[in-house]
Amino acid sequence: MFLEFLATVIVYAHVTYSNDMGIPNWPISGARERELLEEVLASDRWGGHHPIVNRFEREFAALQHCRFGLAAMNGTVTLEMALEALGIGEGDEVIVPAISFISSATAVSRVGGTPVFVDIEPDTFNIDPERVCEAIGPRTRAIMPVHFGGPMANMDALVEIANAHGIPMIEDAAHAQGSEWNGRRAGSFGAFGSFSFQNGMVVTAGEGGILLSNDEALIDRAREILDSGRRKGEGWFFHYTLGTNYRITALQCAVLIAQLERLPEQNCRRMRNVTAIRKELADVPGLHFQRVPDAARVHTNYLLLGWVDGDRGAFHRSLTAAGFPCTPFYPHTLYENPLYHERHNCHVMPCPNAEERITDAFWIPHRALLGDELETQELASAIRTAADW
Ligand SMILES: Cc1ncc(COP(=O)(O)O)c(C=O)c1O
Structure with a gap:
């Protein structure tokens, strides 16, 4: 317990915060x-x-x-x-x-x-x-x-x-x-x-x-x-x-x-927080998180990814108004970028899943997943409120 506390003090010695929700600014250095x-x-x-x-x-x-x-x-x-x-x-x-x-x-x-x-x-x-x-x-x-x-x-x-x-x-x-x-x-x-x-x-x-x-x-x-x-x-x-x-x-x-030395602790912290968030929100209707196959369960949690059945715009606005960073996904598939839109320089296979996720997905960036237990609880509550369609 003491060692964990010490690690937190060392790792976060030079952290600044973007808002009063305790979300750290990124990058972190020391x-x-x-x-x-x-x-x-x-x-x-x-x-x-x-x-x-x-x-x-x-x-x-x-x-x-x-x-x-x-x-x-x-x-x-x-x-x-x-x-x-x-x-x-x-x-x-x-x-x-x-x-x-x-x-x-x-x-x-x-x-x-x-x-x-x-x-x-x-x-x-x-x-x-x-x-x-x-x-x-x-x-x-x-x-x-x-x-x-x-x-x-x-x-x-x-x-x-x-x-x-x-x-x-x-x-x-x-x-x-x-x-x-x-x-x-x-x-x-x-x-x-x-x-x-x-x-x-x-x-x-x-x-x-x-x-x-x-x-x-x-x-x-x-x-x-x-x-x-x-x-x-x-x-x-x-x-x-x-x-x-x-x-x-x-x-x-x-x-x-130096950043590599921080990675194991940060990967563990994000994993612990994301596990708690997903468990807390498992019962929310119309809110889905990225499926992670068992073989892939150890990962960075670079993005907390999901999609909603309800109004994504309202979901996004609610979360950001509560002080949490959230992005309503990419605006288009790669092939709908202006560069590839004419299709003369690429091939496009049918992509119905990608096209659907463009309309309803969101991500929360990893810095929001580095908080302590209380901040993580607050993030989960804000997601629950945002998903109250
Ligand atoms: C999946 C993926 N590949 C490649 C890159 C390109 O990396 P860089 O910005 O370092 O050129 C990015 C950057 O966001 C990425 O998300």
Whole structure:
């Protein structure tokens, strides 16, 4: 009990609050971030070739049960590098879910490929493996599931499909730092796992990303792209690949190492609070939370996701008026973005589930799930009031 209290004091030493409901502002930082930043600042290498970058790559890869890590500028270029390292380009199709952040699709388009949008499962919000099967054709070169909101997509089914067709999988694990499928961590199932550390993620340096793999040749290929075409062990001014500069900075990695130290406690805290909220609200008619398969029960709770049978606008207004953050989901499926609306640069499979969730889903961000017991109770009460149709 005392240790738990002490951990809380240490972890929250530098927390500020956005309102009187006790919802912490995000990101959270403390003495540890400053200490590691000072270490880098005192050195003569603030950029991507400081040893702290490799240290972070090793630590994060180990956390996610992977052998190799490649830290980068953000979680969008990591997807692009993964696709490029797999040789995906002009005329190649990549299967992506209809619901995600835009990078899931634009990464494919930017390397010259064609995103093929497939439906999600209506209750897990994750890509539906059966729909993936239907979308596979002679030009399919990769499957790119997203572990949406934290719980992992169905890895048993997706790995089987990928293996059966000899198609690599790239896990977009931007939301899944610490998430598991039957005890094995996100990013370790596919050819690559891609993570984001942008400002809103559960581990953040404001911006940042990492690519993980168990295949050394693949990670080396991605590293050449990231580091101006340089090759391991070769000279500084020798460039072998048409690469670019996607390097992360040492300053970001200093912050990220400190953030990683906070992650286990924060993941546990969110899990405890979300379990309490879901239990408390199980009897509310017309209110549904994301279904989390048993295999995926350990996850980040990056978003508390759900959908309502009643008036979503009124639900959202009630929660925000009570001082709790809530977003009435994405305004459209990925393929309804202006970029893909004309359909000349993508393929769209039937996506009735995604289209339905666009109309009725909501999310509550992870910072609202870090409160103490009383604040969590207040959040649950506010959700109950908002769902009183
Ligand atoms: C599922 C998903 N993939 C990729 C990204 C892109 O990450 P970044 O903002 O670091 O480029 C995001 C960002 O929100 C995301 O949610």
